[in-house]
Amino acid sequence: MATQNPPQISSEEYREVLKTAFVQCYQTSNDAWSYEEAMREVPVYFLECIGDQKAHILDIGAGSGKDAEILLKAGHSVTGLDLYEHEAWQFLSYTWGDRINFVKSQFTDWQPSAETKFDAVFDNGCFHHQHPSLYFPYLAHLKTLLKPNGIAMLSVFTPLDENTDGSFIDFDEGRIGRSFSVNELQQLLTNHGFIWLDSRLIYRPWHEHYLPVHYLAALVKNQP
Structure with a gap:
């Protein structure tokens, strides 16, 4: 995994690469993010920001439903969206009934x-895998799905050194x-x-199989 320049393939080609990569990771149990403790800190922070009012939350990149379950246990309703239909969805749907709805689709x-x-x-680690040319349509689509003055949290990779600009990262698949x-x-x-409200640095402990990055969780509000 090395830093690189922006991807040299088109956004349409990359969409298929991304889909294939994530499907393969889930099917071969290489979805390390599903079990990473640092990533589970992000929905906890999100719950702090939401407060006591119960919300209907869109979870982009729901995966195995780890984050959705945290949000559900706090009393919220969740629509979980992912390009891969995870086997855990059936159990979570049975457990939580009409408070959870899973959809198989690219965002x-x-x-x-x-x-x-x-x-x-809630976007815990999806946006930072998008093709740069799709940043605008991705964020524009997010805005259309969010109520006026609704809040969103995006968690992305961030450099270990807070004074360093970000960069692209090349994954093997x-x-x-x-x-x-x-x-x-x-x-x-x-x-x-979007209106910037707050952010939090989520530290990742060093591990030989982890990228040398932390997570940055940003809280924003939809500007009407």
Whole structure:
């Protein structure tokens, strides 16, 4: 896994690479992110930000439903979206009934009814794997699904050194990652119509199989 320049393939080609990579990771139990303790700190932070009011939350990249379950246990309703239909969905649906709804789709392809608006949107590690040319349509789609003044949390890779700009990361199976500094992420999100509210650095303990990055969880509000 090495830093690199932006991907040289088109966004359409990369969409297929990304889908294949994630499906393969789940099918071969190489979804390390599902079991990483640092990633489970992000929904806990999100719950702090939401407060006591019960919300309907869109969980982008729901995967095995680890984050969705944390949100459900706090009393919220969740729509979990992922390009891979995980075997855990059936059990979670049985356990939580109509408070959870899973949808198999790539995020930018998903077109629910025009009336479908969420109180909050949660993205724990999906946005930073997108092709750079899709940042705008990704964030624009997120805005359309979020109620006016609704909140969103995006968690992304961030450099170990807080004073360093982010960079691209090349994964072995062809997907890319992008780390962001606080300033880079704040500028990107505010330029796309969101109000920056807060952020938190989520530290990852060193591990020989982990990327040399931490996580940056950003809280924003949908500007009407």
